[in-house]
Amino acid sequence: MAIEAMRKAQASDEVRELIELRRKALHDEATRLEEAVNRGRQEALRQTACGMCEEGFADEVVARLTGLTPDEWKGETP
Incomplete structure (x- = not known):
């Protein structure tokens, strides 16, 4: 009986570890997806800003409407 109880305890530890690993993997995946979005x-904002500039909008207007700086939509800042 003691051996069986020990095996169950070990199995429970292994199951808990697998559950935790799965939880971490799901969290990591969710983080990667959020970053990609x-x-x-x-x-999309950068492309919109570029299009607005091509249509003749002033840089100040583009910056106010998109929230980007001119450096951000002109590709000078990553």
């Missing part, structure tokens, strides 16, 4: 949004 944010990069996509920033790129």
Whole structure:
């Protein structure tokens, strides 16, 4: 009986460890997806700002409407 109880305890530790590893993996994946979405949004804003400039909008107007600095949409800042 003691051996069986010890095996169950070890199995429980292993299961807990697997659950924790899975939780961390899911969290990491969610973080990567969120970062990708944010990069996509920033790129969309940059493209919008570039398009506004091509249409003749003043830099100040583009900056106010997009929240980007001229350096950000002109590609001088990563």
